[in-house]
Amino acid sequence: MSILVVLLSLAAGAYALAVIERWAVHGHLSLTGPAWAALALMGRESLLARKSDRLFFELGPVLLLVAGLMAVAVIPLAPGLIITDLATGALFLNAALAYVLVALIMAGWGPNGAYAMIAGWRFLGQFIAYAMLIVMPITAVAMRAESLSTVEIVASQAQLWNVLYQPMGFVLFVVAAMGLAWLPPLDLPDATGELAGGVEAEYTGVRLAVLRLARMVIILALAGATVTFYLGGWLGPWLPAWAWSAIKILAVAAAMLSVGRYMPRIREARYLALSWKLGISLALANIFVVGVIALVVPI
Amino acid sequence: MTIAGAREGAMYGIRRAVAAAMARDLTAFVLPGPSVARSMGIDLANAHLRVVGTPRHADVLIVVGPIPDGLRDAAAVTYAQMPRPRAILALGAGDIAPLPDADVSAPLTRAGLADLRRVIAAGAFRADSGEFNAPALEVRVEYTCPMHPEIVRDAPGDCPKCGMTLVPRETASDGHGGHGGHDMPREDRPNPADHAHAGHAHDAGGSGAYTCPMHPEVISYAPGKCPKCGMNLAKAEEVESHGHGHGHGHASHAPSAHGDHAGHDDKAGGSGAYSCPMHPEVISDAPGKCPKCGMNLVKAEEVESHGPGHGHGHGGHGGHGKQQDHSGHDGHAGHGGHSKATIDGIEPHFMSMVEMTKDQPRSSDGLQMDWIKVPFGPFFPGLPAGLRLTLTLDGDTVAASDATSLVGATDLMDGPQMRVADFVERLATMMPLSSVSYRALACAAIEVAAGVEPDHDARRGRAAAVERERIASHLNWLAEFGLQSGFLWLAARAGALQLAVQGADVAGIATQAGAIRRLSRRVQAAPLMRMRLRRIARIGNDAPASGPVDRARGGGSDARTGDPTLKDLGFEMRVRNGGDALARLRLRCDEIAQSLDLIAAAGMIAVPQVPDVDRVSGEGEARIETPRGTASLRVKLANGKVVEADLDTPTDVNIALVETVTAQQELGDALSAVASLDLSPWEVRG
Numbered sequence: 002m003s004i005l006v007v008l009l010s011l012a013a014g015a016y017a018l019a020v021i022e023r024w025a026v027h028g029h030l031s032l033t034g035p036a037w038a039a040l041a042l043m044g045r046e047s048l049l050a051r052k053s054d055r056l057f058f059e060l061g062p063v064l065l066l067v068a069g070l071m072a073v074a075v076i077p078l079a080p081g082l083i084i085t086d087l088a089t090g091a092l093f094l095n096a097a098l099a100y101v102l103v104a105l106i107m108a109g110w111g112p113n114g115a116y117a118m119i120a121g122w123r124f125l126g127q128f129i130a131y132a133m134l135i136v137m138p139i140t141a142v143a144m145r146a147e148s149l150s151t152v153e154i155v156a157s158q159a160q161l162w163n164v165l166y167q168p169m170g171f172v173l174f175v176v177a178a179m180g181l182a183w184l185p186p187l188d189l190p191d192a193t194g195e196l197a198g199g200v201e202a203e204y205t206g207v208r209l210a211v212l213r214l215a216r217m218v219i220i221l222a223l224a225g226a227t228v229t230f231y232l233g234g235w236l237g238p239w240l241p242a243w244a245w246s247a248i249k250i251l252a253v254a255a256a257m258l259s260v261g262r263y264m265p266r267i268r269e270a271r272y273l274a275l276s277w278k279l280g281i282s283l284a285l286a287n288i289f290v291v292g293v294i295a296l297v298v299p300i
Numbered sequence: 301m302t303i304a305g306a307r308e309g310a311m312y313g314i315r316r317a318v319a320a321a322m323a324r325d326l327t328a329f330v331l332p333g334p335s336v337a338r339s340m341g342i343d344l345a346n347a348h349l350r351v352v353g354t355p356r357h358a359d360v361l362i363v364v365g366p367i368p369d370g371l372r373d374a375a376a377v378t379y380a381q382m383p384r385p386r387a388i389l390a391l392g393a394g395d396i397a398p399l400p401d402a403d404v405s406a407p408l409t410r411a412g413l414a415d416l417r418r419v420i421a422a423g424a425f426r427a428d429s430g431e432f433n434a435p436a437l438e439v440r441v442e443y444t445c446p447m448h449p450e451i452v453r454d455a456p457g458d459c460p461k462c463g464m465t466l467v468p469r470e471t472a473s474d475g476h477g478g479h480g481g482h483d484m485p486r487e488d489r490p491n492p493a494d495h496a497h498a499g500h501a502h503d504a505g506g507s508g509a510y511t512c513p514m515h516p517e518v519i520s521y522a523p524g525k526c527p528k529c530g531m532n533l534a535k536a537e538e539v540e541s542h543g544h545g546h547g548h549g550h551a552s553h554a555p556s557a558h559g560d561h562a563g564h565d566d567k568a569g570g571s572g573a574y575s576c577p578m579h580p581e582v583i584s585d586a587p588g589k590c591p592k593c594g595m596n597l598v599k600a601e602e603v604e605s606h607g608p609g610h611g612h613g614h615g616g617h618g619g620h621g622k623q624q625d626h627s628g629h630d631g632h633a634g635h636g637g638h639s640k641a642t643i644d645g646i647e648p649h650f651m652s653m654v655e656m657t658k659d660q661p662r663s664s665d666g667l668q669m670d671w672i673k674v675p676f677g678p679f680f681p682g683l684p685a686g687l688r689l690t691l692t693l694d695g696d697t698v699a700a701s702d703a704t705s706l707v708g709a710t711d712l713m714d715g716p717q718m719r720v721a722d723f724v725e726r727l728a729t730m731m732p733l734s735s736v737s738y739r740a741l742a743c744a745a746i747e748v749a750a751g752v753e754p755d756h757d758a759r760r761g762r763a764a765a766v767e768r769e770r771i772a773s774h775l776n777w778l779a780e781f782g783l784q785s786g787f788l789w790l791a792a793r794a795g796a797l798q799l800a801v802q803g804a805d806v807a808g809i810a811t812q813a814g815a816i817r818r819l820s821r822r823v824q825a826a827p828l829m830r831m832r833l834r835r836i837a838r839i840g841n842d843a844p845a846s847g848p849v850d851r852a853r854g855g856g857s858d859a860r861t862g863d864p865t866l867k868d869l870g871f872e873m874r875v876r877n878g879g880d881a882l883a884r885l886r887l888r889c890d891e892i893a894q895s896l897d898l899i900a901a902a903g904m905i906a907v908p909q910v911p912d913v914d915r916v917s918g919e920g921e922a923r924i925e926t927p928r929g930t931a932s933l934r935v936k937l938a939n940g941k942v943v944e945a946d947l948d949t950p951t952d953v954n955i956a957l958v959e960t961v962t963a964q965q966e967l968g969d970a971l972s973a974v975a976s977l978d979l980s981p982w983e984v985r986g
Contacts, residue, residue: 023350025788026788027350028788028792036321037324037325038321041318041321043318044307044319044321044322044385044424045322045359045383045384045385047383048356115674119693119696119967122695122696123696186786188786193352193353193681193786194353194681194783194785194971195784195968197353197354197680198352198353198356202354204356205356205357206383209357261788262789263787263789265785265787265790265826265828265829266786266968267831267832268831268832268966268968268969271831
């Protein structure tokens with residue numbers, strides 16, 4: 002039952018995100034736009050590139066979708082409203098999203114096109130930038146909750162949300178999440194002006210629809226993770242728990258989608274350098290500070 | 301009624317819904333590009349369609365104006381890459397061949413778009429959809445010798461040099477791979493611009509060309525070094541004389557193809573019989589052809605004499621001795637069987653990657669990778685439309701680059717003599733990105749030639765018109781930069797302001813001035829902007845450059861400095877230090893601000909009027925500072941007609957910088973670097 006509810010809310014959320022993305026990219030707000038666009042994609046030819054690696058080409062988008070769905074499985078929307086409350090939920094999320102890298106490299110390699118291939122390998126470089134910064138802030142979150150279960154993590158924030166308890170971790174996690182979901186300004190693998198669509202460049206029709214849906218699910222999963230880890234999950238006054246989850250997740254996702262509109266894309270070399278030299282030092286400092294606070298002032 | 305690019309299938313049920321959905325949600329790819337469209341005053345942003353960066357994601361091809369001859373092939377490839385159903389909307393009259401006839405020819409108005417939507421909703425599917433064919437899409441199968449790539453024949457047969465059976469391969473009918481901005485293969489028909497081929501120009505035997513003896517895919521029209529191995533390029537004809545070089549090159553890339561022959565050389569030497577140079581295990585007592593590859597069998601002794609102890613598989617390359625004459629070959633000893641070096645613990649015939657690549661140049665990141673040649677343009681989002689930029693990528697680092705204009709070098713005159721008004725009109729239309737400047741230039745040159753002096757007001761008005769175009773052009777550049785770098789707010793805002801400024805009067809510009817100044821402040825202060833552009837595309841003071849590119853390196857020249865009219869208006873040359881892409885961005889913002897002041901001071905804008913020259917003869921030259929730099933025009937009048945004209949443009953100077961600013965840069969940086977030069981391919985006189 003809860004699986005069905007989660008999946009339905011996921012579909013609704015993905016649609017809402019598509020509306021926001023169209024606004025962020027093309028500048029017009031249209032509530033029905035994504036529905037027409039999806040229907041139009043169904044009717045378009047789904048081309049297969051010549052000399053493509055058929056297996057990788059077909060599997061890339063599907064694997065991406067599967068990775069997103071697996072990540073969603075450990076996001077609690079309300080008490081009891083979660084697909085599976087794993088004892089290692091926070092780590093499972095990270096493990097599931099590791100397949101994003103695999104899927105993107107497959108999608109980049111598959112079509113036998115230079116733009117897509119470069120894009121796929123670019124994402125491999127990007128992985129090196131974001132991977133540590135996803136795991137290390139989660140470590141600090143788990144330290145406070147004394148559990149890796151996402152439900153426990155939400156419960157641990159009843160007194161004070163983690164965004165206030167460990168703001169540095171919050172910032173690092175959001176930036177890393179945006180890198181994982183290749184959102185602007187960290188959209189190196191599908192940079193329109195540099196690679197004409199990159200990994201998406203060779204996909205058309207139904208396959209493109211799957212790829213875009215998968216991306217939306219991943220963004221939702223990451224927004225859900227941000228809310229779970231830092232913004233108190235379903236916690237909040239007056240409104241029912243599920244409503245708080247929905248509001249917070251959509252707000253975070255909208256912010257992540259639109260911030261890139263106001264700045265140029267980062268340079269890959271600088272991104273890697275900053276992530277390692279600055280990001281990892283800050284993440285270590287964050288773990289240390291959270292450790293000290295957890296020992297001294299138990300809240 | 302159906303569209304020319306309808307998808308196959310009967311129009312019923314769900315397909316009607318799909319067609320209706322497509323008509324509502326149009327995605328468009330613009331030819332030659334959004335920047336050209338904006339310069340012509342076409343407002344794509346408010347047309348309620350989504351402009352996308354790749355034809356793969358578009359269902360409408362918007363063609364702006366007639367397609368220049370140089371872009372026809374690329375246009376055909378672009379159209380072929382769009383998934384069906386696909387429609388064509390032609391804005392403005394003109395020939396759009398080889399594309400099929402436009403489904404709708406109308407201006408980009410509400411009515412025109414409504415027409416387009418109706419046509420798509422009604423005719424997106426058709427039971428028998430026709431094929432789209434254009435010369436650029438035809439794939440020709442040609443036959444070549446695996447050992448002698450310079451041998452290319454139209455029909456199967458044997459190689460005249462070695463007698464091997466020629467093998468078929470596909471090539472574009474016009475002989476060059478990789479045209480078009482988006483060389484992506486298609487499912488249902490062979491595409492010449494297949495990525496697999498894009499980098500490897502097929503006409504290896506091209507007459508008069510230079511090629512690398514080791515890398516036959518490297519072709520240059522001038523002598524030089526191979527970008528892959530640094531060897532001196534040899535004339536294509538010359539290479540024939542030691543065609544074995546090619547063989548080595550191939551063997552090194554596909555060791556498995558030959559690996560199974562290793563060690564057979566000793567057998568071949570045995571009987572004094574005939575043997576195949578490629579397949580030493582083939583031994584025959586009588587002369588004849590090899591059953592495996594069709595080569596003429598050679599006497600076994602002959603094989604031996606070429607390469608004692610290492611004849612395996614490579615024996616057929618013959619004439620190794622010749623290689624010693626070419627010092628450049630030494631570094632590649634590891635390629636062939638004639639390597640004397642053996643390493644302990646490794647079989648003598650082991651092909652060492654280290655040895656093979658140790659002398660090749662390494663890119664700045666120090667990694668050795670396969671090189672691929674990737675075409676960007678002529679319709680690439682974020683690069684100037686009409687520019688074909690070919691980057692040879694070593695991983696994601698640019699190892700070599702080539703920028704060619706596909707729309708430049710049109711004759712200034714369309715006949716032995718032209719009426720003055722026609723000449724001015726022709727020059728202005730030739731330069732769609734800065735037509736006012738070139739109109740002013742043509743008028744000024746003719747005035748000098750005819751000895752006519754325009755009055756004070758005409759001068760002021762004309763100067764202000766050029767300044768207005770400078771604002772619009774720099775805003776257009778900002779919009780393109782925004783598109784390229786994913787700074788979409790900038791792309792939208794600068795594009796809208798460009799359209800508002802273009803053609804506006806003094807009052808109209810004054811009302812936009814505040815917004816323009818705010819935009820330019822906000823661009824410079826945007827997060828990540830410094831990081832993105834600083835130290836990118838640095839140009840030293842010794843390289844020739846023109847316009848903002850020149851003045852952004854702490855000096856330079858501006859044709860406006862000597863102009864008394866502009867001096868009266870308070871003009872002072874703006875300069876920025878740094879010589880990098882960031883300095884250029886800042887300088888363009890400065891120039892926008894200054895042009896706003898100049899227009900306000902002039903108080904009037906007048907598009908240059910063609911001077912009245914009644915049967916005058918004479919010669920004259922004029923210079924003008926276009927938005928991209930100094931252009932100069934010399935004209936000769938005879939009896940009131942233009943009989944001779946000669947033009948120098950800023951892009952002609954700046955396009956030579958592409959190689960410098962992209963060398964050894966990461967791909968994204970290289971593209972920013974090219975964009976920062978603000979080239980107009982239309983200006984290339986080559």
